[in-house]
Amino acid sequence: MTAVENRPAAEIGQSRLRKEDAHLLIGRTTWTDNITLPGMLHLAILRSPMAHATITSIDVSAAKQRPGVVAVFTGQDFAETQGSIPCAWPVTPEMVNPGHPSLAVTQVNHVGEAVAVVVARDKYLAQDALEAIDIDYAPLPVVLDMEAALVADTTLVHGHTSSNRSFTWTFESGAAGTGAPIEDTLRDAEVTVRRRFIQQRLIPSFMEPRSTVVSPNGEGVTMWSATQVPHILRTMLALTLNIPEHKVRVIAPDVGGGFGGKLQVTPEEVICTLVARKLGKPVKYTESRSESLMSAHHGRDQIQDITITAKRDGTVTGLDVHLFADMGAYLRLVSPGIPVLGAFMYNSIYKFAGYRFVCEGVFTNKTPTDAYRGAGRPEATFAIERIMDALAGELDMDPMELRRKNWIKHEEFPFTTVCGLTYDSGNYEAATAKALELIGWDELRREQAERRARRDPVQLGLGISTFTEMCGLAPSRVLGSLDYGAGGWENASIRVLATGKVEVVTGASAHGQGHETAWSQIVADQLGVPFDDIEVIHGDTQSSPKGLDTYGSRSLVVGGIAVVKAADKVVEKARAIAAHMLEANPDDLEFAGGSFSVKGSPGSGKTIQEIAFAAFAAHDLPDGMEPSLDSDATFDPENFSFPHGTHLCAIDVDTETGRATIRKYACVDDIGEVINPLIADGQIHGGLAQGIAQALYEEAVYDADGNLTTGTFVDYLLPSASDLPSFLTGRTVSPSTTNPLGVKGVGEAGTIASTPAVVNAVVDALKPWGVQDVQMPCTPERIWRAVAEGVGGAATADRSAEGTVAYGGASTASSDGSGEGEQL
Amino acid sequence: MTRVSVTVDGVSYQDEVEPRLLLVHYLRERLGKVGTVVGCDTSNCGACTVLLDGRSVKSCSVLAVQVTDRTITTIEGLAAEDGTLHPVQQAFHDNHALQCGFCTPGMVLAACDLLSENADPSEDEIREGIEGNLCRCTGYQNIVRAVQAAASEGRASSASTGATTGVTS
Numbered sequence: 001m002t003a004v005e006n007r008p009a010a011e012i013g014q015s016r017l018r019k020e021d022a023h024l025l026i027g028r029t030t031w032t033d034n035i036t037l038p039g040m041l042h043l044a045i046l047r048s049p050m051a052h053a054t055i056t057s058i059d060v061s062a063a064k065q066r067p068g069v070v071a072v073f074t075g076q077d078f079a080e081t082q083g084s085i086p087c088a089w090p091v092t093p094e095m096v097n098p099g100h101p102s103l104a105v106t107q108v109n110h111v112g113e114a115v116a117v118v119v120a121r122d123k124y125l126a127q128d129a130l131e132a133i134d135i136d137y138a139p140l141p142v143v144l145d146m147e148a149a150l151v152a153d154t155t156l157v158h159g160h161t162s163s164n165r166s167f168t169w170t171f172e173s174g175a176a177g178t179g180a181p182i183e184d185t186l187r188d189a190e191v192t193v194r195r196r197f198i199q200q201r202l203i204p205s206f207m208e209p210r211s212t213v214v215s216p217n218g219e220g221v222t223m224w225s226a227t228q229v230p231h232i233l234r235t236m237l238a239l240t241l242n243i244p245e246h247k248v249r250v251i252a253p254d255v256g257g258g259f260g261g262k263l264q265v266t267p268e269e270v271i272c273t274l275v276a277r278k279l280g281k282p283v284k285y286t287e288s289r290s291e292s293l294m295s296a297h298h299g300r301d302q303i304q305d306i307t308i309t310a311k312r313d314g315t316v317t318g319l320d321v322h323l324f325a326d327m328g329a330y331l332r333l334v335s336p337g338i339p340v341l342g343a344f345m346y347n348s349i350y351k352f353a354g355y356r357f358v359c360e361g362v363f364t365n366k367t368p369t370d371a372y373r374g375a376g377r378p379e380a381t382f383a384i385e386r387i388m389d390a391l392a393g394e395l396d397m398d399p400m401e402l403r404r405k406n407w408i409k410h411e412e413f414p415f416t417t418v419c420g421l422t423y424d425s426g427n428y429e430a431a432t433a434k435a436l437e438l439i440g441w442d443e444l445r446r447e448q449a450e451r452r453a454r455r456d457p458v459q460l461g462l463g464i465s466t467f468t469e470m471c472g473l474a475p476s477r478v479l480g481s482l483d484y485g486a487g488g489w490e491n492a493s494i495r496v497l498a499t500g501k502v503e504v505v506t507g508a509s510a511h512g513q514g515h516e517t518a519w520s521q522i523v524a525d526q527l528g529v530p531f532d533d534i535e536v537i538h539g540d541t542q543s544s545p546k547g548l549d550t551y552g553s554r555s556l557v558v559g560g561i562a563v564v565k566a567a568d569k570v571v572e573k574a575r576a577i578a579a580h581m582l583e584a585n586p587d588d589l590e591f592a593g594g595s596f597s598v599k600g601s602p603g604s605g606k607t608i609q610e611i612a613f614a615a616f617a618a619h620d621l622p623d624g625m626e627p628s629l630d631s632d633a634t635f636d637p638e639n640f641s642f643p644h645g646t647h648l649c650a651i652d653v654d655t656e657t658g659r660a661t662i663r664k665y666a667c668v669d670d671i672g673e674v675i676n677p678l679i680a681d682g683q684i685h686g687g688l689a690q691g692i693a694q695a696l697y698e699e700a701v702y703d704a705d706g707n708l709t710t711g712t713f714v715d716y717l718l719p720s721a722s723d724l725p726s727f728l729t730g731r732t733v734s735p736s737t738t739n740p741l742g743v744k745g746v747g748e749a750g751t752i753a754s755t756p757a758v759v760n761a762v763v764d765a766l767k768p769w770g771v772q773d774v775q776m777p778c779t780p781e782r783i784w785r786a787v788a789e790g791v792g793g794a795a796t797a798d799r800s801a802e803g804t805v806a807y808g809g810a811s812t813a814s815s816d817g818s819g820e821g822e823q824l
Numbered sequence: 825m826t827r828v829s830v831t832v833d834g835v836s837y838q839d840e841v842e843p844r845l846l847l848v849h850y851l852r853e854r855l856g857k858v859g860t861v862v863g864c865d866t867s868n869c870g871a872c873t874v875l876l877d878g879r880s881v882k883s884c885s886v887l888a889v890q891v892t893d894r895t896i897t898t899i900e901g902l903a904a905e906d907g908t909l910h911p912v913q914q915a916f917h918d919n920h921a922l923q924c925g926f927c928t929p930g931m932v933l934a935a936c937d938l939l940s941e942n943a944d945p946s947e948d949e950i951r952e953g954i955e956g957n958l959c960r961c962t963g964y965q966n967i968v969r970a971v972q973a974a975a976s977e978g979r980a981s982s983a984s985t986g987a988t989t990g991v992t993s
Contacts, residue, residue, distance in 0.1 A: 017917055024925030025913045027859015027899035031926070034858035122853075124842070207863050207871060207926040207960050256861075256926030257960050289864035512924030512961050678920045682966060686923065689963030713868035713958070720955040721964040726947065750963075 051706025208256020220247025299372020461765025500609025507547015528594020687750020833901025
């Protein structure tokens with residue numbers, strides 16, 4: 001039997017090096033694009049160069065004659081069978097979903113939409129044949145600007161709808177009974193500050209391009225795909241294509257990052273399935289990066305009109321949020337739910353009396369938007385943390401003092417917010433104190449004053465973000481009340497093998513998060529078996545049949561707890577067998593360090609490994625006992641978890657060139673108990689990089705014709721190592737009270753918190769110029785213009801401000817130079 | 825078709841290839857060296873980085889026919905034959921310098937090249953040295969730590985054996 005003496009007293013809390021690394025470090029990887037099957041054919045997809053057009057004719061006959069080409073298909077070939085890309089989150093009963101063909105049939109609605117597919121012997125030949133497809137398009141006027149899209153009698157993205165509005169989703173604290181009527185707080189306000197913030201369009205930019213292999217298999221299919229959501233994909237694929245669900249197997253092998261970008265049922269996955277079934281052959285499609293940037297879903301892209309009210313003493317009273325959220329051309333899996341998920345987070349850690357949130361989902365001729373790391377919550381955090389700074393400016397108060405005055409005090413937990421959510425735990429005071437010390441805040445403030453006084457051309461800006469987020473998606477009953485089409489539970493099962501080794505099957509499908517390591521640590525503690533004796537199995541609907549996958553910082557908080565619950569059941573089964581073996585009463589046994597012993601008689605014990613073998617042999621079990629320790633559990637959380645933290649940014653802004661350089665970035669995150677500090681810190685680091693990138697670097701830009709002008713990594717500026725600082729990270733621990741591990745989730749914290757800290761710092765640096773806002777990304781051009789224009793210039797944050805390119809139309813030149821906008 | 829004759833990870837190969845075939849596709853699709861991956865189509869991301877005669881190159885911007893009579897090391901050939909990880913690979917593991925692992929082959933080989941040129945790089949030199957390789961998961965912090973750790977390991981071992989950390993095959 002396996003020895004247990006090598007086991008530390010507790011695995012949880014140890015910085016265990018990752019099990020996942022071994023094969024990744026030596027290139028023995030299973031990325032979907034690495035898969036080769038006998039007889040496999042390769043797909044290349046022809047994509048629309050037009051943002052909005054009617055397809056008047058398609059001629060594929062020449063392409064079919066190209067060498068190595070097996071078949072060419074258009075939308076007409078699959079018009080009756082392809083169904084619609086599913087939208088699982090109809091946020092209102094009236095929501096308009098125009099339908100989303102995988103392969104365009106009669107009309108294209110964004111550049112990059114799939115219009116034809118070539119099937120050939122190899123990838124090069126498939127790609128070569130695309131040029132032989134002849135398509136005529138009749139252009140339609142292009143809809144790009146969300147507000148223009150909502151004007152009456154404007155061009156419709158989808159001619160069969162009555163407007164470009166998909167939905168209007170509203171929450172109001174008076175009506176909900178969770179706070180005062182918003183109209184009362186607005187009317188009674190002593191101070192009112194209004195701002196318009198722009199959440200630019202972002203591209204998730206996972207490093208592994210999406211890839212799908214489909215092998216037809218009798219009535220069904222086996223699909224390998226670079227997906228975050230094999231289980232959701234299986235169910236949705238079955239529903240969309242009318243394949244019996246039990247005939248569909250989805251495998252997510254090694255998956256190279258997702259960040260929400262692979263939380264999707266993609267047109268490419270549907271097309272691969274249709275073609276494989278039609279030809280009866282396995283097929284593979286792997287996108288190029290350029291295809292990925294224009295056709296994989298985008299994120300953010302909202303206009304945020306925010307009104308905050310307060311008393312003269314700085315006590316906040318009301319928050320009124322109006323959003324325009326760009327859905328792009330179609331609704332994908334959870335597109336409408338993304339901005340709505342933010343609805344409960346705008347009030348953040350502050351005690352508002354009244355609150356209103358109105359979100360209008362709008363169709364435009366752009367790539368659809370959907371989940372991107374944080375998904376609704378970064379937008380909310382940005383808006384509230386930016387407007388708290390604006391309010392502080394209006395009141396001439398220190399921005400940290402304003403926050404302190406209004407946040408939920410440690411002794412007030414649990415606290416029910418104006419949105420009706422109950423925050424179970426937190427300590428904003430402690431996290432803030434630690435962060436201020438970590439960065440050396442007071443010294444930086446002194447230096448800032450000194451540099452301001454001497455009119456240093458390089459000014460120092462200091463930015464704050466005291467944030468919280470709702471994680472652990474999600475209590476199923478809450479999802480139901482929000483009209484989401486599924487639950488939020490997670491499943492785990494544990495198999496104890498004859499030799500005492502343990503297999504843990506999880507429904508959370510990892511793609512870089514380190515579940516194999518963290519779950520092993522959890523089970524090692526729960527069962528008292530060595531870390532190395534545990535194998536974690538995930539990412540294949542055949543071996544891990546039940547789950548809801550990985551997104552929304554849910555894996556540990558929901559999936560990890562399911563593992564704990566399954567382990568509890570194993571222990572209870574083992575207890576019965578141990579009692580039989582020890583001829584004792586089960587209630588007289590205690591379980592510690594992997595061994596059952598009679599209370600008060602240490603050394604009399606039976607190890608879990610011995611019990612596992614006894615269960616396997618089944619020679620002498622208690623009457624009626626099944627010969628197995630195997631267990632499974634499905635856990636549905638009772639509440640969200642609420643990680644929080646204080647992020648501080650010190651940034652040098654060169655007022656002559658506009659260049660902003662982060663000098664110091666410090667964050668103290670309270671993510672509750674930590675299973676593996678090394679992995680948790682890694683999640684924070686990566687999250688920070690993405691949040692900082694929104695503040696300073698990244699933006700998906702369309703020209704006036706609807707062409708994505710940031711369609712490669714040359715133009716879409718992912719930060720490199722030299723663009724980012726080293727981060728100072730710290731932790732406080734306020735354990736979650738709603739789950740047995742006290743964990744809260746960490747996947748999105750860095751991204752959610754960091755963006756406003758950076759922008760607040762940029763704006764703070766330019767305070768002597770009267771600058772009140774710089775639109776993201778805060779490029780040298782925008783900062784330079786803000787300095788040049790000073791008060792009343794960039795301060796308005798108007799979308800038509802120069803240097804603003806995100807919103808097509810007004811300020812962007814047509815690609816042929818003839819557009820109505822100004823030339824940049 | 826053009827003939828290519830090349831040594832990859834210690835094995836010699838001769839193949840007829842189309843002149844336009846990219847090295848990365850030759851490695852992946854003809855030789856089965858799928859440890860080397862493709863992350864973009866504009867030579868920005870560096871995921872496909874390999875060592876060509878010991879120096880890092882992005883194998884998406886080299887044609888297969890250009891490597892005749894040359895020697896390539898991919899991530900699959902970096903560890904010792906007994907499976908002992910190269911010091912840079914080991915440092916990536918020890919410092920949690922990878923999450924999804926997709927950029928890792930390129931990042932590790934770029935770091936090898938950096939260290940073969942500069943055995944004692946500063947943090948800024950490391951950040952600039954690997955700026956041609958994109959990572960979306962780690963924020964680079966632990967990658968920088970890993971390269972620092974590998975550098976100090978390399979200096980320690982070269983002090984004792986005269987060897988260097990870089991690969992100079």
